[in-house]
Amino acid sequence: MWDYSDKVKDYFFNPKNAGVLGEANAVGEVGAISCGDALKLMMKVDPETEVIQEAKFQTFGCGSAIASSSALTELIIGKTLEEAVTITNQDIADFLGGLPPEKMHCSVMGYEALQAAIANFRGEEWRDDHEEGALVCKCFGVDEGVIERAIRMNRLTSIEQITDYTKAGGGCLTCFDKLEELLAGVNAALVAEGVLAAHEAYRLGVADAGEIKAKAKARKEAEKEAAAPPASPLAPASPLPPPSAGMTNLKKIRLIEEAIEELRPYLKKDGGDCELIDIDGANVMVSLKGACMGCQMASVTVSGIQERLIAKLGMTIRVIPVKSHAH
Amino acid sequence: MRPVYLDNNATTRVDPAVVEAMLPFFTEQFGNPSSIHSFGASVGQSVKKARQQLQQLLGAEHDHEIIYTASGTEADNTAILSALEAMPGRDEIVTSAVEHPAVLALCQHLEKTGRAKVHYIGVDSLGRLDLEAYRAALTDKVALVTLMWANNETGTIFPIEALAELAKEVGALFHTDAVQAVGKVPIVLKGGAIDMLSLSGHKLHAPKGIGALYVKRGARFKPLLRGGHQERGRRAGTENAPGIIGLGKAAELAIAHMAEEQTRVKELRDRLENAILQRVPNCFVNGDIRERLPNTTNIAFEYVEGEAILLHLTRNGVAASSGSACTSGSLEPSHVMKAMNVPFTAAHGSIRFSFSRDNVPEDVDQVIETLPKILEKLRELSPFWAGANKGPNEFKPVYA
Numbered sequence: 001m002w003d004y005s006d007k008v009k010d011y012f013f014n015p016k017n018a019g020v021l022g023e024a025n026a027v028g029e030v031g032a033i034s035c036g037d038a039l040k041l042m043m044k045v046d047p048e049t050e051v052i053q054e055a056k057f058q059t060f061g062c063g064s065a066i067a068s069s070s071a072l073t074e075l076i077i078g079k080t081l082e083e084a085v086t087i088t089n090q091d092i093a094d095f096l097g098g099l100p101p102e103k104m105h106c107s108v109m110g111y112e113a114l115q116a117a118i119a120n121f122r123g124e125e126w127r128d129d130h131e132e133g134a135l136v137c138k139c140f141g142v143d144e145g146v147i148e149r150a151i152r153m154n155r156l157t158s159i160e161q162i163t164d165y166t167k168a169g170g171g172c173l174t175c176f177d178k179l180e181e182l183l184a185g186v187n188a189a190l191v192a193e194g195v196l197a198a199h200e201a202y203r204l205g206v207a208d209a210g211e212i213k214a215k216a217k218a219r220k221e222a223e224k225e226a227a228a229p230p231a232s233p234l235a236p237a238s239p240l241p242p243p244s245a246g247m248t249n250l251k252k253i254r255l256i257e258e259a260i261e262e263l264r265p266y267l268k269k270d271g272g273d274c275e276l277i278d279i280d281g282a283n284v285m286v287s288l289k290g291a292c293m294g295c296q297m298a299s300v301t302v303s304g305i306q307e308r309l310i311a312k313l314g315m316t317i318r319v320i321p322v323k324s325h326a327h
Numbered sequence: 328m329r330p331v332y333l334d335n336n337a338t339t340r341v342d343p344a345v346v347e348a349m350l351p352f353f354t355e356q357f358g359n360p361s362s363i364h365s366f367g368a369s370v371g372q373s374v375k376k377a378r379q380q381l382q383q384l385l386g387a388e389h390d391h392e393i394i395y396t397a398s399g400t401e402a403d404n405t406a407i408l409s410a411l412e413a414m415p416g417r418d419e420i421v422t423s424a425v426e427h428p429a430v431l432a433l434c435q436h437l438e439k440t441g442r443a444k445v446h447y448i449g450v451d452s453l454g455r456l457d458l459e460a461y462r463a464a465l466t467d468k469v470a471l472v473t474l475m476w477a478n479n480e481t482g483t484i485f486p487i488e489a490l491a492e493l494a495k496e497v498g499a500l501f502h503t504d505a506v507q508a509v510g511k512v513p514i515v516l517k518g519g520a521i522d523m524l525s526l527s528g529h530k531l532h533a534p535k536g537i538g539a540l541y542v543k544r545g546a547r548f549k550p551l552l553r554g555g556h557q558e559r560g561r562r563a564g565t566e567n568a569p570g571i572i573g574l575g576k577a578a579e580l581a582i583a584h585m586a587e588e589q590t591r592v593k594e595l596r597d598r599l600e601n602a603i604l605q606r607v608p609n610c611f612v613n614g615d616i617r618e619r620l621p622n623t624t625n626i627a628f629e630y631v632e633g634e635a636i637l638l639h640l641t642r643n644g645v646a647a648s649s650g651s652a653c654t655s656g657s658l659e660p661s662h663v664m665k666a667m668n669v670p671f672t673a674a675h676g677s678i679r680f681s682f683s684r685d686n687v688p689e690d691v692d693q694v695i696e697t698l699p700k701i702l703e704k705l706r707e708l709s710p711f712w713a714g715a716n717k718g719p720n721e722f723k724p725v726y727a
């Protein structure tokens with residue numbers, strides 16, 4: 001396993017400020033269960049002085065994700081929003097005595113949750129994934145802004161580092177070209193600003209795109225053949241527009257789960273059931289169980305669920321039935 | 328706190344009797360088994376005996392059907408590369424999406440370099456091979472079918488003899504990566520359709536660095552390593568005599584303990600599994616619980632992440648393993664969980680407990696003692712838990 005510093009271990013085993021903060025007036029939610037980590041940061045901010053009086057967190061994630069969240073709360077309590085907003089992911093990592101490079105995205109998640117919470121307090125909307133069509137990495141739902149910021153703040157100079165810090169590129173790697181472009185662009189800007197030496201800057205084509213991509217392609221095809229959901233008559237003919245802005249993945253998942261929960265009694269009455277498998281942009285993959293599966297009424301069931309979800313989320317959703325998890 | 332080792336699918340403790348059997352071959356009996364003088368000849372005799380011990384464990388017809396290798400990975404690689412070379416005019420490989428990287432990584436490489444077309448057959452939610460897709464992929468272009476006997480993560484067992492029969496119908500060679508199965512389930516190769524089988528010493532209480540490839544007499548074969556005449560020219564390189572003798576002893580012990588795997592070890596596994604399912608809400612078993620290795624259970628804990636569970640278990644003296652992305656440096660859950668379509672809510676929190684004959688009831692007690700508390704603690708931390716908790720009585724995983 002990872003070589004964690006003693007402080008990371010301490011903050012993981014004895015997290016400070018874990019739990020729900022009832023009287024929070026600033027909440028930031030980032031990440032998603034599908035990506036393997038998610039963080040909800042809750043702060044109580046004095047409206048007069050804008051001092052963060054209390055902060056608590058809830059985290060789904062690995063050791064360093066939990067430690068980073070806890071460290072973040074320690075870092076911000078007592079600070080004004082103006083002071084807090086300048087805290088970077090590097091500050092979180094430093095506070096913990098460093099994180100393994102592959103785990104830097106945990107500290108980035110902390111940084112994002114803080115920005116989101118501050119925006120929430122100010123009644124603004126934190127620029128989230130999937131926004132303005134700037135989604136770069138579909139596998140992990142990472143947008144251009146997040147990647148640019150990570151490159152800039154941490155002076156990243158390789159594709160692997162981008163993956164370590166943002167997770168982008170950690171899956172199928174179809175986002176490779178875009179990652180390269182962003183990296184070269186921001187590096188060039190950093191060189192022009194005099195904060196990065198020219199020889200350190202990434203230049204297009206330096207990473208062995210062929211090598212990385214061929215690997216990704218083989219993996220992708222293997223997965224496609226292996227785990228592709230059965231072709232569905234309901235599969236969208238053309239990709240749907242991205243979901244409406246302003247909804248975090250966390251919220252989306254909650255709403256969808258709520259909707260399914262509400263429908264469940266009806267499905268069960270017919271001897272069936274429905275389970276949320278995955279969400280990819282506007283596509284919601286569910287598995288239908290029992291009598292629902294293979295039932296001639298399945299397509300009716302699917303459209304019923306779809307209607308319900310659209311009503312609940314207020315956005316276009318496509319429900320796609322996939323192979324059931326348990327028989 | 329006593330250390331509890333439940334990661335035997337990763338590696339096993341070398342049996343003291345195996346160590347004892349090996350020791351003389353480092354010092355007194357150091358001769359090269361290929362030499363004809365007395366120093367070598369006696370070692371050669373012992374190597375022969377070890378080969379027969381392994382032959383027995385595999386139920387093979389002849390002892391010379393066994394080729395020693397340095398690992399299960401070398402055995403897998405040899406089988407695949409050999410088949411491509413030995414079957415001119417055929418350039419397709421059929422395998423599954425849940426194979427060990429020793430097979431998958433090579434297949435992907437062969438695809439990338441244009442040396443083979445590979446069919447990755449999918450599995451269902453219980454990890455069972457998609458038989459329809461398998462049949463469809465079998466044509467006279469297939470040089471080799473390579474399928475694992477038992478999955479290392481879930482313990483799910485493929486009906487390997489029957490799958491081999493099907494491969495024969497199109498004239499393809501059939502190889503099975505049996506690294507997890509050997510020593511845990513009875514194997515009889517004689518008279519069957521399996522052409523090649525890989526195994527690894529350190530999974531059955533022999534040391535690391537010794538493996539074997541069974542090649543049925545008459546099956547086409549091309550060596551991977553060329554050089555001297557060792558292993559009848561099928562694997563050059565001076566034999567790892569101590570390792571071979573250790574593996575032979577381990578095979579003998581495995582035969583003696585086979586029943587124990589199916590009874591006492593299985594009971595320990597089942598007791599742990601049942602206790603966890605009973606005491607921890609929102610968890611279920613990954614894989615085919617009927618067709619499964621007796622020593623393995625893989626349990627998905629919803630709404631928590633595997634590495635976090637493992638860190639706590641480690642602190643409580645329990646060694647297990649996780650298919651979670653975060654332990655491996657990869658970012659996505661294990662390819663096995665993905666191929667099985669395990670929901671993300673659970674795939675990230677899957678933990679594998681794998682037993683061996685070294686385990687005792689107290690090991691199980693210690694896990695049962697600590698695990699529910701760990702889950703409670705981590706779930707309290709999880710933003711997905713509140714509201715998701717349907718309680719231990721209401722949440723019922725559905726098994727086949």
Ligand code: FES
Binds near residue numbers: 136138168172174175
């Ligand atoms: S889209 Fe970025 S890794 Fe798949």
